[in-house]
Amino acid sequence: xKRIIFILGIVLICLNACHEKTIGYLITENASYDxxxxxxxxxxxxxxxxxxxxxxAPWISYALQGYEGTEQxxxxxxxxxxxxxxxxxxxxxDELKIRGGGALEYPLEHAAGSGTYVVSVRLTNPGYSQxxxxxxxxxxx
Numbered sequence: 001x002k003r004i005i006f007i008l009g010i011v012l013i014c015l016n017a018c019h020e021k022t023i024g025y026l027i028t029e030n031a032s033y034d035x036x037x038x039x040x041x042x043x044x045x046x047x048x049x050x051x052x053x054x055x056x057a058p059w060i061s062y063a064l065q066g067y068e069g070t071e072q073x074x075x076x077x078x079x080x081x082x083x084x085x086x087x088x089x090x091x092x093x094d095e096l097k098i099r100g101g102g103a104l105e106y107p108l109e110h111a112a113g114s115g116t117y118v119v120s121v122r123l124t125n126p127g128y129s130q131x132x133x134x135x136x137x138x139x140x141x
Contacts, residue, residue: 024070026070027069028131032064035062064102073123074124075124077121078120080093082112083116084116084117092106095110095112110140114141117138118134118136119136120133120134120135
């Protein structure tokens with residue numbers, strides 16, 4: 001009888017150990033951009049912005065900070081909302097790129113009109129995916 005209970009115990013332990021566990025982790029509770037706003041003039045100043053115009057340099061945010069997770073973490077633009085409406089938000093999202101570390105890049109010459117654009121960013125790694133809502137604000141004036 002003791003032998004049967006012992007064998008059943010071993011079998012139950014083995015069966016319990018067989019289910020898959022997600023490896024790694026992703027924590028985005030404290031994820032944010034600092035600063036979290038970028039003001040983009042609709043019309044550039046030919047003197048003040050001469051170097052940017054000459055190099056066609058895009059507008060770039062700092063990298064996302066305050067997240068932790070198992071490498072490799074991929075970043076993507078989850079959504080864009082705008083005070084100028086859904087059509088302008090879609091135009092803005094189509095032109096927006098995200099670089100390594102979550103840095104957001106918006107082209108110098110763009111189609112989106114004046115307005116405030118709020119971007120939510122998705123972080124994904126093996127086994128996990130989370131969204132940082134309203135992470136960054138672009139103001140085109």
